[in-house]
Amino acid sequence: MLVNYEKHSGVYSGYAQLPLLARPLDFLYYLFFTVHLPASLLVDLQWIYPKQFIPSFMSGFLNFYIDLSRDPLIGGLAGVFGDNTHLTWFKTFITLEAIFQIPVFIIGLQGLRKGSRSIYPLLAAYGASSATTTLACLTTVLQTPFVLPGASAKGVVGVTQAQRLLLLSSYVPFFLIPLIMAVDMSMRVAKLVQRGIEVDNEGKWK
Numbered sequence: 001m002l003v004n005y006e007k008h009s010g011v012y013s014g015y016a017q018l019p020l021l022a023r024p025l026d027f028l029y030y031l032f033f034t035v036h037l038p039a040s041l042l043v044d045l046q047w048i049y050p051k052q053f054i055p056s057f058m059s060g061f062l063n064f065y066i067d068l069s070r071d072p073l074i075g076g077l078a079g080v081f082g083d084n085t086h087l088t089w090f091k092t093f094i095t096l097e098a099i100f101q102i103p104v105f106i107i108g109l110q111g112l113r114k115g116s117r118s119i120y121p122l123l124a125a126y127g128a129s130s131a132t133t134t135l136a137c138l139t140t141v142l143q144t145p146f147v148l149p150g151a152s153a154k155g156v157v158g159v160t161q162a163q164r165l166l167l168l169s170s171y172v173p174f175f176l177i178p179l180i181m182a183v184d185m186s187m188r189v190a191k192l193v194q195r196g197i198e199v200d201n202e203g204k205w206k
Contacts, residue, residue, distance in 0.1 A: 011195040012188060016115035023115070025184055029123070030112045032177045037105040045098055047077040047091065069166050070159045072144045073137055081157045090140075093133045101130065120188045127182030134175040141167045 020027055046054060046062055066075040076084045077091065104126045111119035147158035159167065 011192050012117055016117050018115065020113055020115070025180075026112050026115070028177065029181055030109060032173075032181075033105045033108050033112070036174070037102070037109075040097055040102060040105070043074065044094060047094055048098055068163075069170075070157075070163050071141075071167060072157050072159070073140060076157070089136070093136070096129070096133065101126065117188070117192065120185045120192070124182055124185035124189055127178040127180070127185060130178035131175055131182055134171060134178065138168075138171050138175055141171055 015023060020030060042058055043062055043065060046058060062074070062078065065071065066078060066080055069075075072081065073087065073090050075081055076087045077094070104122060108119060108123055108126070110116075111123075141159075141164065144164070145158045146164070147160060149160045149162070
């Protein structure tokens with residue numbers, strides 16, 4: 001039944017068969033995963049890696065990012081601001097990123113490129129999960145105290161106005177795009193389910 005439905009259903013079939021560049025939202029998600037995958041592997045997940053196996057260029061890039069942005073979350077995990085036991089929730093999110101989001105990026109890139117409709121439920125789940133976790137990160141950034149330029153001492157959690165804007169420019173897209181993805185993919189799944197119900201009901205009357 002499912003194979004027959006996938007073969008004959010017209011819901012999104014024409015859209016899925018278009019080239020990736022002709023599918024604006026799918027192309028946006030593809031670019032997002034393309035950027036997010038290396039960012040996760042090179043920066044976010046360094047907290048999980050054994051330190052002796054982290055290449056110097058990766059640790060150097062992380063230090064550069066923390067010095068530039070004073071990110072209270074990434075910097076907190078790196079121990080820049082002292083004790084990080086209060087960031088247990090963020091450690092949980094990073095672990096989720098490693099075991100769930102990284103595979104989604106890889107599967108999503110392949111599925112989006114091919115125009116596969118079978119990835120819609122997975123991307124809907126990812127979008128909802130990622131938007132929720134990133135919202136918590138956004139509120140943390142917004143609540144981080146201000147400090148004057150040049151006054152952000154080592155070990156003190158605080159950002160300048162420019163650093164807050166830099167952090168928001170980084171975190172906001174990582175919240176909005178997954179949110180759009182969650183709504184978009186949920187609507188696609190709903191339409192496919194509705195079409196499946198209609199096909200099933202039509203078959204009962206034959």
